[in-house]
Amino acid sequence: MSQPPADADAAGKTAAGAEDVAAGQGLAATQPGPDARYPMPSVPATKALQGERDTAKPAASKEEERRRPGAALAAAVREFVVVGAIALALSFLVKTFLVQAFYIPSESMESTLVKNDRVIVNKLVPGLIGLHRGDVVVFEDPGNWLSPTPTKDRGPVINELVKAATFVGLLPDTAEGHLIKRVIGLPGDHVTCCDAQGRLSVNGKAINEPYVKAGEKPSEIGFDITVPAGKIWVMGDNRGHSSDSRLHDASGNGSDGSVDVSLVTGRAFVLVWPIGRAGWLSNYGSTFAAVPAP
Known part of the structure; x- marks a missing residue:
């Protein structure tokens, strides 16, 4: 059996290799490289x-x-x-x-309240909550009850700041133009002083007043009055040092000394300063419990 010559075999292998290379080149030409669709920047x-x-x-x-x-x-x-x-x-x-803080400007309410005490006043009284005998109330000066008092000068800037802080309620009111007293007679009440034991009587009922400052008489001034409609009869607890309804009743029948309810700012219900004396203020309801209607 004859065999192909060696030269022919080598030539066939060479031709096959050439075809493989050509095929590889063709495949490379038909498939895009990574840079063709997504070009990447160089390093x-x-x-x-x-x-x-x-x-x-x-x-x-x-x-x-x-x-x-x-x-x-x-x-x-x-x-x-x-x-x-x-x-x-x-x-x-x-x-x-609702509520407002006030300084106590005088000694007229001793010993219940002392000068420069601070109290909180309920301003719902008497608008939404009625007045009662024994209430401690703050009210505007009915007219010449107060003597002019000099205002402390702290300088124009501080004065205005104090006024502004008082106006918005951050500081207690200095009570200038206001007084604080206890309600003794309501509209229509017949109040007299004094009976054989030196006591006040309201609508014919004598009362014992535990709030009056020790050593003071219920009143050294005799009076017999009827409280007009829409007004109240007020007196200080320090009876010998209180310029109240008694001293301003020129008519002697209660019409001048009584205070118009519309002037009432509110009822003082709690003492907040000094801390050592802080507490609720009583209206001594039991003192007036037996007093009949006028």
Whole structure:
């Protein structure tokens, strides 16, 4: 059996290799490389972009740091102003319609209240809550009951600040133009002084007054009055040192000395200062419990 010559065999292998190479080249030509659809930057370009980002980041961070404290401070100031305005508005509303603090301006209510004590006044009295005998009430000067008193001068700025704080209710009222006394007679009551034991009588019923300052008489001034409609008869607990209804009743029948209910600011119901004497103020309901209607 004859065999092909060696030269022919080598030529066939060479031709087959050439075909494989050609086929490989053709396949490479028909399949796009990764850069054909998704071109990628060269390595140096990528590094350059990364360098730009690294450079930009610290600059932005520094700008944010410069802005952030200022923005935080502005937000804090806005919040403080809003909260402060709300607090002042609430304080003003409370002081106008509900309760108000007052200084005690004189010794006329000793020993129940001492000069410069601070009390809280319920301003729902007498509008929504009626007056009762024995109530301690703050009222506007009915007319020349008070002597002019000099106002303490703290300087123009401090004076205005004190006025503003008092107006909105942050400071107690100095009670200028106001008095504080105890209600003894209501509209229509017949009040007299004194019986054989030196006691007051209301509508014919003699009363014992535990609130009168020790050593003081119920009254050194005799009177026999009937409280007019819409008015109250008031007296201080320190009877010998109180310029009250008795001293201003020129007519002698109660029409001048009685105080118009419309002038009543409210009822003092609690002593808040000094702390050592703080407590509720009683109207001594038991003292007047047996008093008949007028």
